[in-house]
Amino acid sequence: MTRTAQRRTVEKVAVRPMQAPPTAGDRRRRRLADQVRAYGFLVGGLVCFALFSWYPAIRAVVIAFQKYTPGSDPEWVGTANFTRVFADPEFAAAWRNTLTFTLLALLIGFAIPFVLALVLNELRHAKAFFRVVVYLPVMIPPVVSALLWKWFYDPGTGLANEALRFLHLPTSNWSNGADTALISLVIVATWANMGGTVLIYLAALQSIPGELYEAAELDGANLLQRIRHVTVPQTRFVILMLMLLQIIATMQVFTEPFVITGGGPENATVTVLYLIYKYAFLYNDFGGACALSVMLLVLLGAFSAVYLRLTRTEGEDA
Numbered sequence: 528m529t530r531t532a533q534r535r536t537v538e539k540v541a542v543r544p545m546q547a548p549p550t551a552g553d554r555r556r557r558r559l560a561d562q563v564r565a566y567g568f569l570v571g572g573l574v575c576f577a578l579f580s581w582y583p584a585i586r587a588v589v590i591a592f593q594k595y596t597p598g599s600d601p602e603w604v605g606t607a608n609f610t611r612v613f614a615d616p617e618f619a620a621a622w623r624n625t626l627t628f629t630l631l632a633l634l635i636g637f638a639i640p641f642v643l644a645l646v647l648n649e650l651r652h653a654k655a656f657f658r659v660v661v662y663l664p665v666m667i668p669p670v671v672s673a674l675l676w677k678w679f680y681d682p683g684t685g686l687a688n689e690a691l692r693f694l695h696l697p698t699s700n701w702s703n704g705a706d707t708a709l710i711s712l713v714i715v716a717t718w719a720n721m722g723g724t725v726l727i728y729l730a731a732l733q734s735i736p737g738e739l740y741e742a743a744e745l746d747g748a749n750l751l752q753r754i755r756h757v758t759v760p761q762t763r764f765v766i767l768m769l770m771l772l773q774i775i776a777t778m779q780v781f782t783e784p785f786v787i788t789g790g791g792p793e794n795a796t797v798t799v800l801y802l803i804y805k806y807a808f809l810y811n812d813f814g815g816a817c818a819l820s821v822m823l824l825v826l827l828g829a830f831s832a833v834y835l836r837l838t839r840t841e842g843e844d845a
Contacts (some may be wrong), residue, residue: 584824591817608818609651611807615815620794621802625778628709628716628798632777636717637770643721644728645754657734658729662722669719673786677702680787702787703794712783712796720776724769731765732758764837771834776828 585670680701
């Protein structure tokens, strides 16, 4: 660079006005603009929740006390919808099946993910591959998964009975049998939803300090004793939270009985949510459907209150 060019550059720099530091007013305006943007995003989310979640829930509670048919004016009937629903023979069957499904899902679908997480945590090779394999069913759309299992359970040419015939074992009616239909649906729900639970358990297991296992080994503890005295106590909060969430989720089972069994055979797989669907879209009785929904809402609200209470207590203890 020549001396003339250097002098011109210095002159430009010299005459460039220095930027004044931001004043207190500028900082307040900037903070206000940031807050306006934040509240704008928040209002958008609240509007979506109000339109698509809160309003339908409040509207359902109101319709539960009305005689409501699309195209006609609603008529206030008090608790008549609840009385009629209680008298329905399917009401007791739906609640019995739902509670049985929830209990079986806890016995089967709660233990298997924990065991799989323990196995994955002990692997030394191909951990990422097996995580993908375990999580893969979660990525399959629920209806597609149910249709695949419906073919799998087919008593004639289904893969389940073909495998039993190959092993020279007695076949089963699976989802077509009144005694086996509900447990068949539990197996489907467990397979379809356990991937996320396994990964949560695996994250909890990997957060346990290794020094605890080393101390247990020095004390002569075997594998089962380490699981009992180290693993379970260290993950008890996660276990309890997932158990409550699983209860809330399984109480709302609908896709499996709707797609695979249609509530049959002999109402063996009619659940509360499926009965709500029948009242609303088959019987055209929206008052009865909303009455059932309110009952389910109260029960699930109690479990949700327990969940929130436990999470808050754990947060305070932490």
